[in-house]
Amino acid sequence: DAGITQSPRHKVTETGTPVTLRCHQTENHRYMYWYRQDPGHGLRLIHYSYGVKDTDKGEVSDGYSVSRSKTEDFLLTLESATSSQTSVYFCAISGSGERAKNIQYFGAGTRLSVL
Amino acid sequence: GEDVEQSLFLSVREGDSSVINCTYTDSSSTYLYWYKQEPGAGLQLLTYIFSNMDMKQDQRLTVLLNKKDKHLSLRIADTQTGDSAIYFCAEKRSYIPTFGRGTSLIVHP
Numbered sequence: 546d547a548g549i550t551q552s553p554r555h556k557v558t559e560t561g562t563p564v565t566l567r568c569h570q571t572e573n574h575r576y577m578y579w580y581r582q583d584p585g586h587g588l589r590l591i592h593y594s595y596g597v598k599d600t601d602k603g604e605v606s607d608g609y610s611v612s613r614s615k616t617e618d619f620l621l622t623l624e625s626a627t628s629s630q631t632s633v634y635f636c637a638i639s640g641s642g643e644r645a646k647n648i649q650y651f652g653a654g655t656r657l658s659v660l
Numbered sequence: 661g662e663d664v665e666q667s668l669f670l671s672v673r674e675g676d677s678s679v680i681n682c683t684y685t686d687s688s689s690t691y692l693y694w695y696k697q698e699p700g701a702g703l704q705l706l707t708y709i710f711s712n713m714d715m716k717q718d719q720r721l722t723v724l725l726n727k728k729d730k731h732l733s734l735r736i737a738d739t740q741t742g743d744s745a746i747y748f749c750a751e752k753r754s755y756i757p758t759f760g761r762g763t764s765l766i767v768h769p
Contacts, residue, residue: 578756587748588703588748637703648705649705650705651703653701653702654700
């Protein structure tokens with residue numbers, strides 16, 4: 546998985562609790578992304594980062610926040626988890642060069658269940 | 661994923677060719693991609709094609725791009741049971757890819 550580690554791999558939590566998912570990369574890539582994958586929807590972008598402390602919203606950002614204090618780590622936080630946030634979450638990275646920035650590599654995913 | 665359309669399922673016999681189709685809407689897309697996802701795993705980049713190309717071949721994989729019809733296809737020759745997976749088409753306009761919903765390829769003996 547191209548030097549990308551997502552943690553935890555599985556998590557079960559209760560509605561209303563805060564949850565933080567971590568994505569760690571060893572590739573020193575500039576761009577990092579969080580997606581969620583749901584049946585019938587494919588992959589939808591939640592947030593992305595184009596550098597340390599530089600982040601922006603994707604198409605389904607409501608209820609999520611992100612932080613990137615170091616190049617290698619991109620955190621996704623659900624401030625107050627809801628059942629609609631039950632999903633599989635994927636982190637992806639891409640580099641900075643003309644070709645590299647156009648190629649995304651994905652982590653193995655985090656399966657989150659909100660009860 | 662509404663801008664990238666794929667059929668949801670494809671069933672083929674082992675040894676036959678598989679053709680997975682995709683349509684996209686943005687003629688300014690620069691890169692078009694095919695990703696493979698096996699059960700319980702992340703997406704793995706299979707191949708990609710730049711918008712100024714019509715065809716790209718890589719071993720058993722052939723990608724065809726019809727820019728006029730905004731149609732992308734992935735052909736897998738001599739399909740094997742290990743090719744069973746979900747295949748995602750994606751297009752890239754600015755610098756964020758947009759993914760289709762994925763096509764589940766089922767290979768039976």
